[in-house]
Amino acid sequence: MSKVMIIGAGGVARVAAFKCAEHPEVFESFMIASRTVSKCDRIAADIEKELGYANVTTAAIDAEDVPALTALLNEYRPDLVMHLALPYQDLTIMDACLNAGISYLDTANYEPKEEAKFEYGHQWAYQQKFKDAGLTAILGCGFDPGVTQVFTAYAAKHHFDEIHYLDIVDANAGDHGKAFATNFNPEINIREITQNGKYWENGEWVEIPPFSIRKDLNYPDVGPKASYVLFHEELESLVKNFPTIKRARFWMTFGDEYLTHLRVIENIGMAGIQPVMHKGVEIIPLEFLKTVLPDPGSLGENYVGQTSIGCRIKGIKDGKDQTYYIWNNCQHAQAYKETGAQGVSYTTGVPAMTGAMMFLTGEWAGAGVFNVEEFNPDPFLKKLAEHGLPWREKLGVDTEMEYPD
Protein backbone atom coordinates (compact mmCIF):
# COMPACT_ATOMS: atom_id res chain seq x y z
CA MET A 1 0.00 0.00 0.00
CA SER A 2 1.29 3.39 -1.00
CA LYS A 3 0.74 7.08 -0.73
CA VAL A 4 0.93 9.63 -3.52
CA MET A 5 0.89 13.40 -3.86
CA ILE A 6 -1.43 14.83 -6.52
CA ILE A 7 -0.36 18.32 -7.61
CA GLY A 8 -3.15 20.47 -9.09
CA ALA A 9 -6.85 20.69 -8.27
CA GLY A 10 -8.53 21.11 -11.67
CA GLY A 11 -10.78 18.69 -13.55
CA VAL A 12 -8.08 16.10 -14.23
CA ALA A 13 -6.83 16.11 -10.62
CA ARG A 14 -10.40 15.73 -9.40
CA VAL A 15 -10.99 12.61 -11.51
CA ALA A 16 -7.61 11.08 -10.59
CA ALA A 17 -8.29 11.72 -6.89
CA PHE A 18 -11.72 10.05 -7.09
CA LYS A 19 -10.23 7.05 -8.87
CA CYS A 20 -7.36 6.72 -6.35
CA ALA A 21 -9.92 6.78 -3.54
CA GLU A 22 -11.86 3.97 -5.27
CA HIS A 23 -8.71 1.80 -4.88
CA PRO A 24 -7.59 2.00 -1.26
CA GLU A 25 -5.86 -1.39 -1.68
CA VAL A 26 -3.17 0.51 -3.65
CA PHE A 27 -3.67 4.15 -2.66
CA GLU A 28 -3.74 3.93 1.13
CA SER A 29 -3.70 7.71 1.47
CA PHE A 30 -2.88 10.74 -0.64
CA MET A 31 -2.35 14.47 -0.54
CA ILE A 32 -3.82 16.99 -2.97
CA ALA A 33 -1.53 20.03 -3.14
CA SER A 34 -2.24 23.00 -5.37
CA ARG A 35 -2.02 26.77 -5.63
CA THR A 36 -5.56 27.35 -4.32
CA VAL A 37 -6.02 25.07 -1.31
CA SER A 38 -9.80 25.63 -1.14
CA LYS A 39 -10.11 23.70 -4.44
CA CYS A 40 -8.15 20.79 -2.92
CA ASP A 41 -10.40 20.88 0.17
CA ARG A 42 -13.51 20.74 -2.00
CA ILE A 43 -12.29 17.63 -3.83
CA ALA A 44 -11.33 15.96 -0.52
CA ALA A 45 -14.76 16.76 0.98
CA ASP A 46 -16.61 15.42 -2.10
CA ILE A 47 -14.55 12.20 -1.99
CA GLU A 48 -15.35 11.67 1.67
CA LYS A 49 -19.05 12.33 1.04
CA GLU A 50 -19.36 10.20 -2.11
CA LEU A 51 -16.94 7.36 -1.34
CA GLY A 52 -16.44 7.45 2.43
CA TYR A 53 -12.66 7.67 1.89
CA ALA A 54 -11.15 10.00 4.49
CA ASN A 55 -7.40 9.57 3.97
CA VAL A 56 -6.90 12.72 1.91
CA THR A 57 -4.83 15.61 3.20
CA THR A 58 -4.45 18.92 1.39
CA ALA A 59 -1.84 21.65 1.15
CA ALA A 60 -1.23 24.96 -0.59
CA ILE A 61 1.80 24.92 -2.86
CA ASP A 62 3.22 26.94 -5.70
CA ALA A 63 4.73 24.15 -7.79
CA GLU A 64 7.11 26.63 -9.43
CA ASP A 65 8.77 27.25 -6.04
CA VAL A 66 11.29 24.38 -5.99
CA PRO A 67 12.54 24.83 -2.36
CA ALA A 68 8.95 25.01 -1.01
CA LEU A 69 7.87 21.96 -3.01
CA THR A 70 10.99 20.02 -1.98
CA ALA A 71 10.17 20.78 1.67
CA LEU A 72 6.56 19.62 1.23
CA LEU A 73 7.73 16.40 -0.44
CA ASN A 74 10.23 15.75 2.34
CA GLU A 75 7.54 16.30 4.93
CA TYR A 76 4.88 14.07 3.29
CA ARG A 77 7.26 11.50 1.68
CA PRO A 78 4.93 10.14 -1.06
CA ASP A 79 5.94 7.14 -3.17
CA LEU A 80 5.00 9.04 -6.33
CA VAL A 81 4.11 12.56 -7.40
CA MET A 82 1.20 12.77 -9.86
CA HIS A 83 1.66 16.14 -11.52
CA LEU A 84 -1.79 17.17 -12.76
CA ALA A 85 -1.34 20.96 -12.66
CA LEU A 86 -0.08 22.67 -15.85
CA PRO A 87 2.74 21.89 -18.32
CA TYR A 88 4.60 25.03 -17.19
CA GLN A 89 5.43 23.28 -13.90
CA ASP A 90 6.88 20.05 -15.35
CA LEU A 91 10.53 20.97 -14.86
CA THR A 92 10.24 22.56 -11.42
CA ILE A 93 8.32 19.52 -10.16
CA MET A 94 10.90 17.15 -11.70
CA ASP A 95 13.64 19.18 -9.96
CA ALA A 96 11.86 18.98 -6.60
CA CYS A 97 11.31 15.22 -7.07
CA LEU A 98 15.04 14.76 -7.69
CA ASN A 99 15.84 16.85 -4.61
CA ALA A 100 13.55 14.75 -2.41
CA GLY A 101 14.22 11.36 -4.09
CA ILE A 102 10.66 10.76 -5.31
CA SER A 103 9.36 9.35 -8.61
CA TYR A 104 7.23 11.40 -10.99
CA LEU A 105 4.29 11.09 -13.41
CA ASP A 106 2.59 13.75 -15.58
CA THR A 107 0.02 14.13 -18.37
CA ALA A 108 1.44 16.88 -20.61
CA ASN A 109 4.92 17.79 -21.80
CA TYR A 110 6.81 20.88 -20.78
CA GLU A 111 6.08 24.15 -22.48
CA PRO A 112 7.83 27.44 -21.63
CA LYS A 113 5.33 30.20 -20.73
CA GLU A 114 6.89 32.72 -23.09
CA GLU A 115 6.83 30.51 -26.19
CA ALA A 116 3.92 28.31 -27.33
CA LYS A 117 6.09 25.37 -28.37
CA PHE A 118 5.90 22.05 -26.61
CA GLU A 119 8.47 19.33 -27.12
CA TYR A 120 9.89 16.42 -25.14
CA GLY A 121 13.52 17.57 -25.39
CA HIS A 122 13.28 19.55 -22.14
CA GLN A 123 12.16 16.50 -20.16
CA TRP A 124 14.22 13.86 -21.98
CA ALA A 125 17.22 15.93 -20.86
CA TYR A 126 16.48 14.65 -17.30
CA GLN A 127 17.16 11.03 -18.35
CA GLN A 128 20.58 10.71 -16.72
CA LYS A 129 19.55 12.52 -13.54
CA PHE A 130 16.60 10.17 -12.93
CA LYS A 131 18.75 7.14 -13.84
CA ASP A 132 21.52 8.18 -11.45
CA ALA A 133 18.98 8.76 -8.67
CA GLY A 134 17.32 5.37 -9.28
CA LEU A 135 13.98 7.15 -9.79
CA THR A 136 11.24 6.77 -12.42
CA ALA A 137 9.70 9.62 -14.42
CA ILE A 138 6.61 8.62 -16.45
CA LEU A 139 5.80 11.26 -19.06
CA GLY A 140 2.41 11.93 -20.63
CA CYS A 141 0.09 9.44 -18.91
CA GLY A 142 -3.30 10.94 -19.85
CA PHE A 143 -5.31 9.82 -22.89
CA ASP A 144 -3.48 11.68 -25.63
CA PRO A 145 -0.64 11.73 -24.77
CA GLY A 146 -0.94 8.51 -22.83
CA VAL A 147 -3.43 5.82 -23.79
CA THR A 148 -2.87 6.49 -27.52
CA GLN A 149 0.78 5.45 -27.08
CA VAL A 150 -0.18 2.39 -25.04
CA PHE A 151 -2.69 1.49 -27.80
CA THR A 152 0.17 1.76 -30.34
CA ALA A 153 2.47 -0.38 -28.17
CA TYR A 154 -0.33 -2.96 -27.81
CA ALA A 155 -0.84 -3.01 -31.59
CA ALA A 156 2.91 -3.46 -32.16
CA LYS A 157 3.08 -6.26 -29.60
CA HIS A 158 0.02 -8.27 -30.67
CA HIS A 159 -1.00 -7.36 -34.22
CA PHE A 160 1.95 -6.11 -36.28
CA ASP A 161 5.50 -7.04 -37.20
CA GLU A 162 5.99 -3.49 -38.46
CA ILE A 163 3.79 -0.41 -38.09
CA HIS A 164 3.96 1.82 -41.19
CA TYR A 165 1.09 4.32 -40.86
CA LEU A 166 -0.37 5.71 -37.65
CA ASP A 167 -3.33 8.08 -37.39
CA ILE A 168 -4.39 9.13 -33.91
CA VAL A 169 -8.02 10.24 -34.11
CA ASP A 170 -9.62 12.31 -31.35
CA ALA A 171 -13.30 13.29 -31.49
CA ASN A 172 -15.33 15.14 -28.94
CA ALA A 173 -18.91 14.60 -30.01
CA GLY A 174 -20.23 16.27 -26.91
CA ASP A 175 -22.38 19.35 -26.34
CA HIS A 176 -21.97 21.48 -23.20
CA GLY A 177 -24.50 24.07 -24.33
CA LYS A 178 -22.05 27.03 -24.16
CA ALA A 179 -21.28 29.24 -27.18
CA PHE A 180 -17.54 28.74 -26.68
CA ALA A 181 -15.58 26.83 -24.06
CA THR A 182 -12.52 24.62 -24.01
CA ASN A 183 -12.50 21.14 -22.48
CA PHE A 184 -9.30 21.61 -20.54
CA ASN A 185 -7.32 24.62 -19.41
CA PRO A 186 -8.25 27.29 -22.03
CA GLU A 187 -4.80 28.86 -22.07
CA ILE A 188 -3.00 25.57 -22.73
CA ASN A 189 -5.68 24.44 -25.20
CA ILE A 190 -5.68 27.62 -27.31
CA ARG A 191 -1.86 27.75 -27.36
CA GLU A 192 -1.84 24.15 -28.61
CA ILE A 193 -4.30 24.47 -31.46
CA THR A 194 -3.29 27.88 -32.82
CA GLN A 195 0.31 26.88 -33.50
CA ASN A 196 1.35 25.37 -36.83
CA GLY A 197 0.35 21.75 -37.42
CA LYS A 198 3.03 19.15 -37.99
CA TYR A 199 3.12 15.49 -38.97
CA TRP A 200 5.81 12.90 -39.60
CA GLU A 201 6.42 11.59 -43.11
CA ASN A 202 9.35 9.61 -44.50
CA GLY A 203 11.78 10.50 -41.76
CA GLU A 204 10.98 14.19 -41.37
CA TRP A 205 8.46 16.62 -39.94
CA VAL A 206 6.13 18.34 -42.40
CA GLU A 207 4.92 21.68 -41.04
CA ILE A 208 1.50 23.02 -42.14
CA PRO A 209 -0.57 26.12 -41.30
CA PRO A 210 -3.14 25.52 -38.51
CA PHE A 211 -6.36 23.79 -39.67
CA SER A 212 -5.10 23.43 -43.26
CA ILE A 213 -5.66 19.64 -43.58
CA ARG A 214 -9.25 18.55 -43.05
CA LYS A 215 -10.99 15.22 -43.57
CA ASP A 216 -14.43 13.95 -42.52
CA LEU A 217 -13.61 10.84 -40.49
CA ASN A 218 -16.05 8.28 -39.15
CA TYR A 219 -15.86 7.66 -35.41
CA PRO A 220 -17.39 4.51 -33.88
CA ASP A 221 -20.94 5.12 -32.53
CA VAL A 222 -20.52 8.81 -33.41
CA GLY A 223 -20.44 8.97 -37.21
CA PRO A 224 -18.64 11.43 -39.49
CA LYS A 225 -16.95 14.49 -37.94
CA ALA A 226 -14.78 17.18 -39.52
CA SER A 227 -11.24 16.39 -38.34
CA TYR A 228 -8.07 18.47 -38.68
CA VAL A 229 -4.37 17.57 -38.54
CA LEU A 230 -2.60 19.13 -35.52
CA PHE A 231 0.77 18.52 -33.95
CA HIS A 232 0.50 16.52 -30.74
CA GLU A 233 3.38 15.65 -28.47
CA GLU A 234 3.03 11.86 -28.52
CA LEU A 235 3.93 11.81 -32.22
CA GLU A 236 7.45 12.87 -31.22
CA SER A 237 8.07 9.90 -28.92
CA LEU A 238 6.15 7.37 -31.05
CA VAL A 239 8.24 7.92 -34.19
CA LYS A 240 11.36 7.61 -32.03
CA ASN A 241 10.23 4.39 -30.33
CA PHE A 242 8.67 2.80 -33.46
CA PRO A 243 11.18 3.67 -36.20
CA THR A 244 9.32 1.64 -38.89
CA ILE A 245 6.60 4.32 -38.92
CA LYS A 246 6.56 6.06 -42.31
CA ARG A 247 3.78 8.52 -41.53
CA ALA A 248 2.25 9.59 -38.21
CA ARG A 249 -0.54 12.13 -37.92
CA PHE A 250 -2.84 13.40 -35.18
CA TRP A 251 -6.44 14.39 -36.02
CA MET A 252 -8.85 16.30 -33.80
CA THR A 253 -12.48 17.27 -34.45
CA PHE A 254 -13.65 20.88 -34.36
CA GLY A 255 -17.10 22.26 -35.11
CA ASP A 256 -17.60 25.29 -37.38
CA GLU A 257 -18.89 27.41 -34.47
CA TYR A 258 -15.78 26.66 -32.42
CA LEU A 259 -13.49 27.56 -35.32
CA THR A 260 -15.37 30.82 -35.97
CA HIS A 261 -14.94 31.86 -32.31
CA LEU A 262 -11.29 30.87 -32.41
CA ARG A 263 -10.66 32.92 -35.56
CA VAL A 264 -12.25 36.00 -33.95
CA ILE A 265 -10.25 35.48 -30.74
CA GLU A 266 -7.04 35.36 -32.78
CA ASN A 267 -7.96 38.25 -35.07
CA ILE A 268 -8.69 40.62 -32.19
CA GLY A 269 -5.45 39.68 -30.42
CA MET A 270 -6.96 37.80 -27.49
CA ALA A 271 -4.84 34.67 -28.16
CA GLY A 272 -1.63 36.70 -27.65
CA ILE A 273 0.93 35.49 -25.09
CA GLN A 274 3.11 38.61 -25.01
CA PRO A 275 2.41 41.10 -22.18
CA VAL A 276 0.42 44.27 -22.99
CA MET A 277 -0.26 47.29 -20.75
CA HIS A 278 -3.87 47.69 -19.59
CA LYS A 279 -4.67 50.64 -17.32
CA GLY A 280 -1.09 50.71 -16.08
CA VAL A 281 -1.01 46.97 -15.38
CA GLU A 282 0.82 44.41 -17.49
CA ILE A 283 -1.52 41.62 -18.65
CA ILE A 284 -1.22 38.70 -21.06
CA PRO A 285 -4.29 38.66 -23.35
CA LEU A 286 -4.68 34.86 -23.36
CA GLU A 287 -4.41 34.70 -19.54
CA PHE A 288 -7.12 37.37 -19.31
CA LEU A 289 -9.28 35.47 -21.80
CA LYS A 290 -8.97 32.38 -19.58
CA THR A 291 -10.48 34.28 -16.67
CA VAL A 292 -13.63 35.15 -18.64
CA LEU A 293 -14.15 31.81 -20.43
CA PRO A 294 -16.11 29.03 -18.70
CA ASP A 295 -14.01 26.96 -16.30
CA PRO A 296 -13.68 23.53 -18.00
CA GLY A 297 -14.49 22.01 -14.59
CA SER A 298 -17.90 23.67 -14.68
CA LEU A 299 -18.97 22.16 -18.02
CA GLY A 300 -19.87 18.75 -16.67
CA GLU A 301 -23.36 19.31 -15.34
CA ASN A 302 -25.22 19.55 -18.65
CA TYR A 303 -22.65 17.92 -20.90
CA VAL A 304 -24.19 15.33 -23.23
CA GLY A 305 -22.61 13.13 -25.88
CA GLN A 306 -19.30 11.33 -25.90
CA THR A 307 -15.63 11.39 -26.77
CA SER A 308 -14.07 8.84 -29.11
CA ILE A 309 -10.28 8.60 -29.20
CA GLY A 310 -8.21 5.91 -30.84
CA CYS A 311 -5.44 4.82 -33.19
CA ARG A 312 -5.86 3.72 -36.80
CA ILE A 313 -2.86 1.76 -37.94
CA LYS A 314 -1.61 0.10 -41.12
CA GLY A 315 1.42 -2.16 -41.30
CA ILE A 316 2.63 -5.67 -41.95
CA LYS A 317 1.84 -8.93 -40.14
CA ASP A 318 3.33 -12.24 -41.36
CA GLY A 319 4.29 -10.62 -44.65
CA LYS A 320 0.75 -9.37 -45.35
CA ASP A 321 -0.87 -5.90 -45.13
CA GLN A 322 -2.84 -5.39 -41.93
CA THR A 323 -5.15 -2.55 -40.82
CA TYR A 324 -6.28 -2.01 -37.25
CA TYR A 325 -8.41 0.41 -35.22
CA ILE A 326 -8.35 0.53 -31.39
CA TRP A 327 -10.42 3.08 -29.49
CA ASN A 328 -12.36 4.12 -26.41
CA ASN A 329 -15.65 6.05 -26.27
CA CYS A 330 -16.50 7.88 -23.07
CA GLN A 331 -19.86 9.44 -22.15
CA HIS A 332 -19.63 12.90 -20.57
CA ALA A 333 -22.76 12.41 -18.44
CA GLN A 334 -21.49 9.14 -17.00
CA ALA A 335 -18.11 10.69 -16.14
CA TYR A 336 -19.90 13.57 -14.40
CA LYS A 337 -22.17 11.26 -12.45
CA GLU A 338 -19.20 9.32 -11.10
CA THR A 339 -16.67 12.09 -10.43
CA GLY A 340 -18.33 15.49 -10.90
CA ALA A 341 -16.14 16.18 -13.94
CA GLN A 342 -16.74 15.96 -17.73
CA GLY A 343 -15.42 13.34 -20.13
CA VAL A 344 -12.19 15.07 -21.19
CA SER A 345 -11.05 15.36 -17.56
CA TYR A 346 -12.20 11.75 -17.01
CA THR A 347 -10.30 10.34 -19.99
CA THR A 348 -7.15 12.05 -18.64
CA GLY A 349 -7.53 11.40 -14.91
CA VAL A 350 -8.34 7.69 -15.23
CA PRO A 351 -5.14 6.86 -17.20
CA ALA A 352 -3.09 9.01 -14.80
CA MET A 353 -4.35 6.97 -11.85
CA THR A 354 -3.91 3.72 -13.82
CA GLY A 355 -0.30 4.65 -14.67
CA ALA A 356 0.32 5.47 -11.01
CA MET A 357 -1.09 2.06 -10.09
CA MET A 358 1.22 0.37 -12.64
CA PHE A 359 4.19 2.07 -10.99
CA LEU A 360 3.12 1.43 -7.40
CA THR A 361 2.42 -2.26 -8.05
CA GLY A 362 5.73 -2.76 -9.89
CA GLU A 363 4.20 -3.50 -13.32
CA TRP A 364 5.94 -0.46 -14.77
CA ALA A 365 9.43 -0.07 -13.37
CA GLY A 366 12.88 1.24 -14.18
CA ALA A 367 15.22 4.11 -13.45
CA GLY A 368 15.09 6.99 -15.91
CA VAL A 369 12.62 9.03 -17.95
CA PHE A 370 10.02 7.02 -19.89
CA ASN A 371 7.22 7.63 -22.37
CA VAL A 372 4.38 5.22 -21.73
CA GLU A 373 4.82 3.16 -24.92
CA GLU A 374 8.13 1.92 -23.48
CA PHE A 375 6.30 -0.12 -20.81
CA ASN A 376 4.27 -3.35 -21.07
CA PRO A 377 0.85 -2.27 -22.45
CA ASP A 378 -1.10 -5.37 -21.33
CA PRO A 379 -1.58 -4.81 -17.57
CA PHE A 380 -2.29 -1.12 -18.13
CA LEU A 381 -5.02 -1.74 -20.72
CA LYS A 382 -6.60 -4.45 -18.57
CA LYS A 383 -6.85 -2.06 -15.61
CA LEU A 384 -7.89 0.90 -17.77
CA ALA A 385 -10.99 -1.00 -18.87
CA GLU A 386 -11.79 -1.98 -15.28
CA HIS A 387 -11.33 1.63 -14.17
CA GLY A 388 -14.04 3.01 -16.47
CA LEU A 389 -12.43 3.32 -19.92
CA PRO A 390 -13.22 0.10 -21.80
CA TRP A 391 -11.66 -0.09 -25.25
CA ARG A 392 -12.47 -1.95 -28.42
CA GLU A 393 -10.48 -3.08 -31.46
CA LYS A 394 -11.15 -4.02 -35.09
CA LEU A 395 -8.77 -5.77 -37.46
CA GLY A 396 -8.66 -5.63 -41.24
CA VAL A 397 -11.58 -3.33 -41.85
CA ASP A 398 -10.11 0.16 -42.01
CA THR A 399 -10.51 1.46 -45.56
CA GLU A 400 -11.09 5.12 -44.80
CA MET A 401 -7.57 6.45 -44.32
CA GLU A 402 -5.56 6.94 -47.52
CA TYR A 403 -2.23 5.14 -47.60
CA PRO A 404 0.51 5.66 -50.21
CA ASP A 405 1.14 1.90 -50.43
Ligand code: NDP
Ligand atom coordinates in the same frame (compact mmCIF):
# COMPACT_ATOMS: atom_id res chain seq x y z
P1 NDP B 1 -7.09 23.03 -14.89
O1 NDP B 1 -6.71 24.36 -15.43
O2 NDP B 1 -8.52 22.71 -14.64
O3 NDP B 1 -6.31 22.77 -13.51
C1 NDP B 1 -4.97 23.10 -13.33
C2 NDP B 1 -4.69 23.11 -11.84
O4 NDP B 1 -3.29 23.39 -11.67
C3 NDP B 1 -5.46 24.19 -11.09
O5 NDP B 1 -5.94 23.63 -9.89
C4 NDP B 1 -4.36 25.23 -10.82
O6 NDP B 1 -4.52 25.96 -9.64
C5 NDP B 1 -3.15 24.35 -10.65
N1 NDP B 1 -1.94 25.15 -10.83
C6 NDP B 1 -1.63 26.01 -11.82
N2 NDP B 1 -0.43 26.56 -11.61
C7 NDP B 1 0.04 26.05 -10.44
C8 NDP B 1 1.22 26.23 -9.70
N3 NDP B 1 2.19 27.08 -10.09
N4 NDP B 1 1.36 25.53 -8.55
C9 NDP B 1 0.40 24.68 -8.13
N5 NDP B 1 -0.74 24.46 -8.79
C10 NDP B 1 -0.92 25.14 -9.94
O7 NDP B 1 -6.43 21.94 -15.88
P2 NDP B 1 -6.94 20.46 -16.18
O8 NDP B 1 -7.26 19.76 -14.92
O9 NDP B 1 -7.94 20.51 -17.26
O10 NDP B 1 -5.60 19.83 -16.83
C11 NDP B 1 -4.53 19.41 -16.01
C12 NDP B 1 -3.35 18.95 -16.86
O11 NDP B 1 -3.75 17.87 -17.69
C13 NDP B 1 -2.81 20.02 -17.82
O12 NDP B 1 -1.40 19.93 -17.83
C14 NDP B 1 -3.37 19.63 -19.16
O13 NDP B 1 -2.53 20.07 -20.22
C15 NDP B 1 -3.33 18.11 -19.02
N6 NDP B 1 -4.25 17.41 -19.94
C16 NDP B 1 -3.78 16.28 -20.55
C17 NDP B 1 -4.60 15.57 -21.40
C18 NDP B 1 -4.14 14.28 -21.96
O14 NDP B 1 -4.94 13.55 -22.57
N7 NDP B 1 -2.90 13.89 -21.82
C19 NDP B 1 -5.97 16.04 -21.73
C20 NDP B 1 -6.40 17.17 -20.95
C21 NDP B 1 -5.54 17.84 -20.10
P3 NDP B 1 -5.55 27.21 -9.51
O15 NDP B 1 -6.81 26.52 -9.22
O16 NDP B 1 -5.02 28.01 -8.40
O17 NDP B 1 -5.52 27.93 -10.84
